[in-house]
Amino acid sequence: LAKTTQPISMDSYEGQEVNITCSHNNIATNDYITWYQQFPSQGPRFIIQGYKTKVTNEVASLFIPADRKSSTLSLPRVSLSDTAVYYCLVGDLSGGYNKLIFGAGTRLAVHP
């Protein structure tokens, strides 16, 4: 299983761009990279998923370098409501999510 390493916490201010980097040095060929967001006392919410290069959706962008040993979740112009825990997961999805591991995540605090 690919182990991931993320910063424990980050601070930002409203309107800034936030980049959270996840290291996954032993990522396997069939592994995808998935990011989730979790608010207190709620279930995690899927943000974005990718395999290589860049993926963008309405809420975030995911940058994956050619060697795929890391990935960066980019949140443009954050607001107070983006204060949450962000999880980076890496794994082969062909058999479902049972092989993915949720670590402690990155606690993002957005300040006024």
Added chain:
Amino acid sequence: DGGITQSPKYLFRKEGQNVTLSCEQNLNHDAMYWYRQDPGQGLRLIYYSQIVNDFQKGDIAEGYSVSREKKESFPLTVTSAQKNPTAFYLCASSILLAGARVEQFFGPGTRLTVL
């Protein structure tokens, strides 16, 4: 509305009692999961099921049991054998699409407190 429902939202139990947490999904997803989350920690997989009438132990299955008699339902029983059951329990489901992009959807969670 399509989604995953968990009930109850809060549950209190006396030590030594079994308790069952409900999880229902109307997304027509094949796979369902149960996770446990302790304060300040990530999620740990308890059990998962990829098809009806089949389920597998996750990383922390001891003291828990599940059933999957229907595609849309995956109840979790916390037995008296679970030594530290107070936690936030999350149910999830996902579509089994080999080699394709797959999302996992989570329910709102049940917070279990043992008194």
